Amino acid sequence: MLFSCVASVAAAGDLPRPLTADDFLSFDRDQAALGQSLFYDTILSGNRNISCAHCHHPKFGTGDGLSLGIGEGGQGLGPDRTPGIGLARIAKRIPRNAPGLWNLGGRDLTVMFHDGRLSRSELFGNGFNSPAEEWLPQGLNSLLAAQALFPLVAQFEMAGNPGENEVIGAVHDRIDAAWPILAKRVRTEGGYGARFVAAFDHIDAPEEVTIVEIANALAAFMALEWTSFDSLFDQYIGGDHAALTADQHAGMQLFYGKAECASCHSGPLMSDQKFHALGLPAFGPGRTRMFDPYARDVGRMGESNRLEDAYAFRTPMLRNVALTAPYGHNGAFATLEGIVRHHLDPARSRADWRPEDAKLPDVPWLEAADFVIQSDAREMARQARVVPGKGPALNDEEVAQIVAFLKSLTGTHGVTDPLFGVPEWFTP
Known part of the structure; x- marks a missing residue:
């Protein structure tokens, strides 16, 4: 440091x-509101038991307050989170510290993750050099949107263990095989399909929603909520x-x-x-x-x-x-x-x-x-x-x-006065 x-x-x-x-990318507020719901919803996890917010909660500065987190299979929030019980208990700690999400919509950002395994690049023809290589879908509107896809298919973060659900099974076939499964869940449940039609001009029917729109909505939320x-x-x-x-x-x-x-x-x-x-x-x-x-x-x-x-x-x-x-x-x-x-x-x-x-x-x-x-x-x-x-x-x-x-680097916007805040229905 x-x-x-x-x-x-x-x-x-x-x-x-x-x-x-001007140092930050522009995002649509309606898409961000949709992204807020997805960020706190467990629908994006393989076993429907963890959300993005379990590891990146504003109560802990958009982290989890732990050195190494407890991901899929755990229970609770932050330092009080427990590793689960029985067959659902965690099989591994999260390998690295959960980073804060502040200012990830910055225009000048070129690389993400502790090891930089996601960066801007035309190496694979989709705008990014990432673990998904050429299988990362086209249409992601930012580095932050691309980043949002990878916890969803990480075994110990959100996807779950082999044999537990169809998402992790698809991941072990090929990384991009799981994203359509999650997209179908989202567009057919919880009223999300209609919300995507309303928020995205190019979406005319729920059937058109893909993981790209989901990632772009998540990025819009994180960027607008935690710019400081x-x-x-x-x-x-x-x-x-x-x-x-x-x-x-x-x-x-x-x-x-x-x-x-x-x-x-x-x-x-x-x-x-x-x-x-x-x-x-x-x-x-x-x-x-x-x-x-x-x-x-x-x-x-x-x-x-x-x-x-x-x-x-x-x-x-x-x-x-x-x-x-x-x-x-x-x-x-x-x-x-x-x-x-x-x-x-x-x-x-x-x-x-x-x-x-x-x-x-x-x-x-x-x-x-x-x-x-x-x-x-x-x-x-x-x-x-x-x-x-x-x-x-x-x-x-x-x-x-x-x-x-x-x-003195602690701000107010996004800290004490967030644009969206934590949904009332979120229960850790």
């Missing part, structure tokens, strides 16, 4: 320009130099100066959209490559197959970061102070970290595997080779000031 400008004081030229509405650029910091760079407290202002100077945070968290969106190895403590199942014999997470290398990308993860944007704990691709740090201090001395932080620092709900049948990676000396040695060196030397007061600045 940190570091590489050298100025000790942030001059005006060092700060990003203010974000405006009215924080105290945004007010400051917009010209109100009294917006920040003394500590927040000092933290801003450190962020854009001595602490070098802006070397990665750069530009108006506060991300370079690149990939960096931070040396976070290793635990959980990780997202393994097909031939990996054990649980580990190689990060960007899993997508690029380049050794120089090993254990590197995408730089997150920082608006509303104070709301989205825990932090890191696997949620290793429960507090902003923890992740900031990790950047200052990654090797020491990695050595001092303990399993109890992770926010993991009890799952007795998975506990033996949760931290098994740390007993693999060879894998730990491989990871140690890419752990960054020490960052700038900061004292406790300066760390506190950076944390104060990060808290």
Whole structure:
């Protein structure tokens, strides 16, 4: 989350320009209202037992408040979510931390997911380089719409386990085989078909609704609901130099100066959209490559197959970061102070970290595997080779000031005054 400008004081030229509405894609409000219903509805999951909102709820900053989430088969919401019982219980933790959904409608966004496995590209002729390759459907109106399709067909997130439903069965045939099944569900149940006809000009009958319209509606909702650029910091760079407290202002100077945070968290969106190895403590199942014999997470290398990308993860944007704990691709740090201090001395932080620092709900049948990676000396040695060196030397007061600045990035629109909010009928 940190570091590489050298100025000790942030001059005006060092700060990003203010974000405006023009920095975000336009979406239709009626389609967004339809997307809101779908986002909170379990109809899009294989076993009809989990919605997008179970892992991305505004109560937890559009995350779930966990280091590694509990997906399909679990019960409840956020840190209180339990892993289920009987045959329906979870078979695996979600491999990575549920990221916040703020500002994902940004025009300049080019890549999504912690490892960047979705990006804009004409490689497959559909506008995107994605896990679905040439089988990703045409007509998706944004990177965010494309992203919305993949949790629906992920076994441990929303699709379910083999043998449980027709959706996961189709996924194991070919990734795009499941989307028509979900689209048929939506257009024939709950009055959704008529709503699509009303919201989409090119849809004249429910039978015409495909997964593309569903994804576009979800994207419209997420973009309009969680666009945020009215924080105290945004007010400051917009010209109100009294917006920040003394500590927040000092933290801003450190962020854009001595602490070098802006070397990665750069530009108006506060991300370079690149990939960096931070040396976070290793635990959980990780997202393994097909031939990996054990649980580990190689990060960007899993997508690029380049050794120089090993254990590197995408730089997150920082608006509303104070709301989205825990932090890191696997949620290793429960507090902003923890992740900031990790950047200052990654090797020491990695050595001092303990399993109890992770926010993991009890799952007795998975506990033996949760931290098994740390007993693999060879894998730990491989990871140690890419752990960054020490960052700038900061004292406790300066760390506190950076944390104060990060808290100044919390906005109001979409936080205390969302456009749509949580439907009254949603029951976690």
